[in-house]
Amino acid sequence: MLEHLRFTGSALELLDQRLLPATERWVVCRTAEDVAHAITDMVVRGAPAIGVAAACGLALAAARGDDLERATEVLLASRPTAVNLRWAIERLRAVHRGAMADEARRIHDEDIAINQAIGDCGAALLPEGARVYHHCNTGTLATGGWGTALGIVRSAHRDGRLAHVWVGETRPYLQGARLTAYELLVERIPCTLIADSVAASLMAAGRVDAVLVGCDRVAANGDTANKIGTLGLAVLAAHYGVPFYVAMPLSTLDARCPTGAQIPIEERDAAEVRGHRDLVWAADVPVFNPAFDVTPAALITAWVTEAGLWQPSPDAT
Ligand code: MRU
Numbered sequence: 001m002l003e004h005l006r007f008t009g010s011a012l013e014l015l016d017q018r019l020l021p022a023t024e025r026w027v028v029c030r031t032a033e034d035v036a037h038a039i040t041d042m043v044v045r046g047a048p049a050i051g052v053a054a055a056c057g058l059a060l061a062a063a064r065g066d067d068l069e070r071a072t073e074v075l076l077a078s079r080p081t082a083v084n085l086r087w088a089i090e091r092l093r094a095v096h097r098g099a100m101a102d103e104a105r106r107i108h109d110e111d112i113a114i115n116q117a118i119g120d121c122g123a124a125l126l127p128e129g130a131r132v133y134h135h136c137n138t139g140t141l142a143t144g145g146w147g148t149a150l151g152i153v154r155s156a157h158r159d160g161r162l163a164h165v166w167v168g169e170t171r172p173y174l175q176g177a178r179l180t181a182y183e184l185l186v187e188r189i190p191c192t193l194i195a196d197s198v199a200a201s202l203m204a205a206g207r208v209d210a211v212l213v214g215c216d217r218v219a220a221n222g223d224t225a226n227k228i229g230t231l232g233l234a235v236l237a238a239h240y241g242v243p244f245y246v247a248m249p250l251s252t253l254d255a256r257c258p259t260g261a262q263i264p265i266e267e268r269d270a271a272e273v274r275g276h277r278d279l280v281w282a283a284d285v286p287v288f289n290p291a292f293d294v295t296p297a298a299l300i301t302a303w304v305t306e307a308g309l310w311q312p313s314p315d316a317t
Contacts, residue, residue: 002140002186005044005052007108009101010063012056014044017141021182032061032071039078039085042173046142047216047252048111051084055104058092062100068093080264081225081292082216083254111144114249115151117306122152122212122247125302129163130156130209133199136170136227137179138214138247148247149212150180152304157189165191166202170227172273172289196229203240210243215303218246218253222297222312223260228290234299243301250305258316260294267291 004015012029018041019025027043029035035057038044044053054075061071072089079085088107095103126132132153136142139150146154156162165184170176177193184191194202202208211233217225224230224246237244257263270287274280303310 001145002183004141005049005108005144007056007059007101007104010060012053012060014038014053015141016043017045017179018042020141020178029057030060031064032057032066032074035060036074036078039075045175046137047082047084047214048115048143048148048249049141050079050082051088051251052104052108052111052144054078054085055088055092055107058089059100059104062097068097079266081266082252083257084249084251087251108144111249112146114306115143115146115148116155118148118247118249118304119146119151119155121306121308122149122245122304123155123159123161125210125243125245125304126152126156126161127209128161130161131164131166131207132156132162133166133168133202133208133211133233134180135168135176135211135213135230135233137175137183139180139183141179141183142214147183148214148249149245150183152212152245152247153184153189154187157187163190165189166199166208167191167193168196168199168229168233169193170229171196174276175227199233200236203236203242208242210245211237212245212247215246215248215252216292217257217263218248218303219257219259219263220255220312221259221316222300222303223263224248224295224297224300224303225260225263225265225292226295228293231293231295234295238299244299246300246303248303248305248310250307250310253310260296263294265290265292265294
């Protein structure tokens with residue numbers, strides 16, 4: 001597994017995901033504010049990884065004797081959609097200051113075990129020789145390690161059940177093209193990168209056996225927020241009869257959020273759509289750049305968790 005997050009107790013070192021795969025650079029965070037900036041700027045991204053980083057950020061504030069209310073506020077404001085951030089902060093706030101560093105390390109270690117359990121559970125759902133479609137990046141880089149939806153891919157590959165991964169590039173930020181493709185190549189898992197717009201014709205041609213995605217927040221009724229483009233894939237999968245699986249650590253379930261309508265959807269900078277890094281192809285045009293969309297529960301075949309398959313309770317509205 002790639003190493004991407006190192007916590008020493010007095011610093012959090014993050015592999016800068018904005019530059020991957022071309023450049024390996026580490027960003028060193030020494031305060032909760034540093035970590036909050038790293039989360040907002042996408043140095044670290046992916047719901048479980050954001051949770052681990054936020055926990056380390058609060059532990060840094062604790063170790064420095066900083067104001068924990070202020071640190072909590074800054075971290076909670078760093079990205080709005082992934083509920084793992086709030087979950088991790090609440091876990092840390094439940095222990096005393098001196099125990100926070102160990103609690104942050106525990107969250108990281110547990111996340112790897114959770115992902116491996118999700119991977120094993122999800123792999124068992126796939127047919128032999130599965131050709132799966134994967135969206136965004138849900139791998140080691142997006143988690144403590146192993147990955148959620150990409151963890152299913154890893155487990156299926158290890159078990160000899162996987163034939164091929166279609167890697168959706170994931171416009172506009174290209175998490176699929178830059179990060180998922182990189183992780184799969186490193187692990188020698190057979191994959192093909194495609195433009196997002198290829199998904200429909202692949203499904204129409206019967207070349208996808210399952211769609212695997214992660215999630216940033218699942219409402220009590222099962223409505224699921226994930227990377228923009230997930231909803232379109234779910235509609236296609238329903239139309240073509242392709243199973244649509246959401247890999248969901250239980251920390252991503254927001255029982256306090258009744259439906260998808262209450263999930264806050266982050267809007268990001270226009271620059272992400274107008275171009276990429278220094279290359280700008282649409283400088284002045286107005287842009288709408290929601291980072292996530294919400295897939296209604298009815299379009300989801302199953303939510304794969306570390307404790308087995310989850311279904312919303314029928315009385316959740
Ligand atoms: O904006 P990002 O890159 O943080 O979005 C990531 C996703 O949408 C992932 O699918 C989700 O966080 C799950 S990662 C295991």
